[in-house]
Amino acid sequence: MDEPTESNARPSSALDTVMGRLIVGLEYGVVLALWALSAVILIHSVVQFVQHRAGFPELTIQAIDGVLVVIIVLDIAYTVLGQLRSAVIPVRPFLYIGILAGVRDILSASAHLSFGGPLSNRDYDHTLVALGVGLGVVFILVLGLFILGRSGHQDP
Numbered sequence: 001m002d003e004p005t006e007s008n009a010r011p012s013s014a015l016d017t018v019m020g021r022l023i024v025g026l027e028y029g030v031v032l033a034l035w036a037l038s039a040v041i042l043i044h045s046v047v048q049f050v051q052h053r054a055g056f057p058e059l060t061i062q063a064i065d066g067v068l069v070v071i072i073v074l075d076i077a078y079t080v081l082g083q084l085r086s087a088v089i090p091v092r093p094f095l096y097i098g099i100l101a102g103v104r105d106i107l108s109a110s111a112h113l114s115f116g117g118p119l120s121n122r123d124y125d126h127t128l129v130a131l132g133v134g135l136g137v138v139f140i141l142v143l144g145l146f147i148l149g150r151s152g153h154q155d156p
Helices: 014-051 056-086 092-115 121-151
Strands: none
Touching: 014 056, 056 092, 092 121
């Protein structure tokens, strides 16, 4: 591999610096937007749960779903922030986020089956499919974590 010399070294221009700062600024903006979105979802979930007295089981399902969405969005924000600090995209946090999303789907589907009341055959089938997909996603991602751990790969 050639060592950089004066003739083939790419000089850093002011435009490169400005573009780099704009990209970092946008990434921080994304993190802030994710935090704000999490706060709005959490507040909305709590307000909906507290204000409405009828349909307690359904409200409980919605509140749990809202809190799990907040956890997932915050994990994404934390992962993006970590990428900003290290300039490397780590693998494990995305696997954890996927596992959380799968667990959310499993909990939502099982709560829907338990508390949702009578379901039509079609809704019942859709809920079972959602439950199966969630279980499959969690299984595959946990398997991926296992393989990653056995390979000796370490995220920075």
